[in-house]
Amino acid sequence: MKRHVRLVLALLGVLVLGSAAGTPAAPGKQFDGVTVNVLTFTGPQIAEPLQRRGPEFTKLTGAKINVVTVPFSDLYQKILTDMVTRTNSFQAFVFAPQWMVDYVTPGYLEDITDRVKGDAALQWNDIAPFFRDFSASYAGRIYTIPLDGDFQMVYYRTDQLARAGLKPPQTWDDYLKVAAALHKKDLNGDGRADFGSCIAKKRNAQSYWMVWSVAGAYLQSKGTSQGSFFDLDTLKPLTNNAAFAEALRIYVDTGKYGPPDELNWDVGDSRSGFVTGRCGLSIDWGDIGTLAIDPKSSKVKNKVGAVILPGSRRVLDRATGGLVACNSTTCPYATGGVNHAPFAAFGGWSGAINKAAPDRVKAAAYAFLSYMSQRKQANVDVTIGITGFNPYRTSQFKGLDNWVKAGMSASAAKNYLGAIEASLNSPNMVLDLRVPQNQRYQQVVLDTAIAKLLAKQITIQQAMKEITDGWEATTNELGRDAQLQAYRSTLGVKR
């Protein structure tokens, strides 16, 4: 019996020694055993870099990153439901910063001001001031880490414009002229007629941003703090006047030069259409610039130009509701008599942390978001089309090395970054709506009315009335004073 016991002990000893010799003891990592569930939208954009860099981060820190995705249209509600019901299955979120107001007010997001201040690796000041202020902060505190910079621009085919002897559009009327000139021409050499303009006009997708990219130049001319959605004194919508009517006319008219099923196109379709050479012009965030250099899908590599959103020579006179010509008083920031109002639509994907998560998980979530935003990772990711991340750090505009390495020609990179920089530096940049429950104003009322207008279910006059009435009803429901105060504060207006 004793012999058997000794034998077993000896075998156990050998096993223990063997396993110790076979696997050298790993030094304990900072976040060993921690799992961070990150919720974002069904990609591949945005989810792709998070999923790709998650394992890298695990190797460095031990924290496991689990990226969960839902369709974009469900993301806002999914995040809120998770926190309101105290399910708290997600510890970090990557979302649109314009929704932040609805998450911060009830106290669901972690205030990361102190963490950011103590995080030298993040190089916070390298992030452009607009994204630090608009995408990351609310009421003077920091709640998100920007991972993306969003401005809408107009993309054009450099080869086709050169062939037609046309210049990139400076005004929305120019846009229509260029679109008309390129429409029904074979733009990609497949022997079939292509389209002058491709815009994501599908309902419940991105159309409500696209229309505001056109409207911004007509509605806002006296600087960012003037705002483009409401009157600053009464919160009456700026959607029932000659300027908005003109913007809607332009937006509807772009459809004459678009694909027949444009009303069912979202940005996935318009991007794909543009990079496969089927479109002469398009409105988009920075994504087309980087997707156009992807050798797998692009037929327009180094044939793409980007320009700040076209403007208007006439703008809204808020006193009369009419259109007035641009001059030094009406359009103090105009260039060559054209009022440009680049639209910071959406604001750029940003990462935030669920306040209800355990402290160690919150620390790991912060470390991951910081890692994603740090120069070493971010400055590469913004050059890859599939990431959906667009430039937002000052360093990303300086030096073209990363861009050339990614496959963009130096001139194309200069052109692309120049358009974003021009938007970023514009004193007349249009801020996206960030009042509480902004989704109801934009995603429901505005989007539905625009969809009906495009489908010819209603006229321009009816669309304007429907938007105005819908916004007024929403404001009355949510409380005019509170909404007005929130609107003013997002524009930095103090009264």
Next chain:
Amino acid sequence: MLTERDLGGTGSPNGPVPLSLPQALTRWAGRQAGSLFLLPAVLLLMLMSIFPLLLSVYLSLVRFQLVPGGFKLIFVGLANYRKLVAGIEREHFLGLLADLTPLIWGMGGAVTAVLLVFVIRGAARMRPAVPRTAGRLVFAVIAGALTWLAIRTLAPGGRPGTVITTILYVFVGIAVQYWLGLILAYLAAQQIPGRRFFRVVYLLPMMITPVGIAYTFRIMADLGKGPFAPLWRAVGLAEVSWAGHAWGARIVVMIGDIWQWTPFMFIVLLAALEAQPQELLEAAMMDGAGRWQTFWKVTWPQILPVTSTVILIRMIEAFKIIDLPNVLTNGGPGTATESLTLHAFIAWRTLDIGGSAAVAYSLLFLVTFMALSYISLVHRRLAGAV
């Protein structure tokens, strides 16, 4: 001394029979056992079904608002319903009414006359007269209002809202699914080569998840890049897209729905066809009946009860359509393809919880009305046809 009557018993004709305490308790427990055994199921049902139903009534009467520390529900009475029928959501929900024309008046008048005859005949023939007539009157008022809404919104110059769009999906979808399913089932019931293969093929769309079906159909219906794009171009329709036209989009959604649900009709009707007694068919054949006559005079009456049940099940299900319009068109162009469930869903995901619940409750009312009307007017007669 306890008696049987004390414990809720009926007693014997000769008066109460005295029982010992253990006997009485045992008998009492025996009588309660049924209720006790049922209690967990009843409680579960109440918890899972009735409680959410009542809670959602409450939700339809409130407004959700985020406030520091969480959220609050502000009671607003019937404001969410008022918004649907008389407020900013009226056109979205009920639709845009076309101007009255002699034709619309004529159609409305004809419907009113039919409903009046229906009520008067009911009052004259049915017993007990008062409750039955009242039931018919309620039916006539609601059916008349819905028909009037359908006529006014589907006429030129009108625009159907989510109520009529949903009803269209239900009626057109079920009618086509039923007849298509019946034809396919009839063919698959014949002794023809390859019948087993076709039975499996016809069932495939039903095996896939609804969203999977919707995405598959979205690819198939893409006439710019999809598998039918070359054919579409070849017939010179490259410049035409269903996505830009209200009726084009509605028809595509209905085709998708028909494609998805015809297999359900097919499988149930096939079972009904194969279950009919062969003797009747043989007798008909012996009497010299042709195939057509045999079908209408023998087979059709045989499968009527199943027909009625399968239509009822599909009708209740079809009112909840959301996957196809959501994936194919997001409810567009405009609001042309938006169903009631999608309407509620869009409101819900933008935090209009009360508005969403009000739409959902309107749908519940509509489904209940349609199902009850169908059961009392059609189902009972057809189910008892054989």
